[in-house]
Amino acid sequence: MFFELFWTFFKLGALTFGGGYAMIPILTDEVLAHGWLTAEEILNFIAVAESTPGPIAINMATFIGASQGGVPGTIGSLFGALCATFGVILPSFIIILLIASLITGLMRFAGVKAFLNGVRPVVVGLIIGTAITIFITVMFSIDTVYMPFNFDWRAISIFGAVAIFNFVLKKCTKKAVSPIILIMFSAILGVLFYGLI
Numbered sequence: 001m002f003f004e005l006f007w008t009f010f011k012l013g014a015l016t017f018g019g020g021y022a023m024i025p026i027l028t029d030e031v032l033a034h035g036w037l038t039a040e041e042i043l044n045f046i047a048v049a050e051s052t053p054g055p056i057a058i059n060m061a062t063f064i065g066a067s068q069g070g071v072p073g074t075i076g077s078l079f080g081a082l083c084a085t086f087g088v089i090l091p092s093f094i095i096i097l098l099i100a101s102l103i104t105g106l107m108r109f110a111g112v113k114a115f116l117n118g119v120r121p122v123v124v125g126l127i128i129g130t131a132i133t134i135f136i137t138v139m140f141s142i143d144t145v146y147m148p149f150n151f152d153w154r155a156i157s158i159f160g161a162v163a164i165f166n167f168v169l170k171k172c173t174k175k176a177v178s179p180i181i182l183i184m185f186s187a188i189l190g191v192l193f194y195g196l197i
Helices: 002-015 020-034 039-051 056-069 075-106 110-140 153-173 179-196
Strands: none
Touching: 002 020, 002 056, 002 075, 020 039, 020 056, 020 110, 039 056, 039 110, 056 075, 110 153, 153 179
16 A cells, blocks of 8 residues: 555656646546545545645645555554655656756757647646636535536635635735635635534
């Protein structure tokens, strides 16, 4: 199990361009294929990973590794988290180390520029696809766009309230609103809407 966690996240780290958000669709497919988590659990992990400090890819790897390594709080859980986290960061570490030493020479080649120009739109597409999938799943409580809608009025209300809060606060203060404030406001609304109503 530990090697499988390491190898799965090593492949994800090696084959994903564009950062953590671009990794989410591939990570979701891998995790579902292994039967490690359900689609709903993955969404919960994404929410927690995005709300905690650090890159989302590393946070997701740590959370998933810990959940699959053993009972939470045990050595197995800790080792699972370490295997998955080390697996996801090792390819980036190796690639960045190589690129840092070769980048000046590599950028002179037209093939390298063409490769980077081709990868950029794919990364944008993966991020937009992830955003749409998460939005549809959360707002309508479905796993795919082919299932019938189950309108979640609480999720839509929280989304609208946070958007309005962000807009009003930005207009009043004349500067960008800290994501931490928006996350805390969303958490409070989540407790109120899902815990009390």
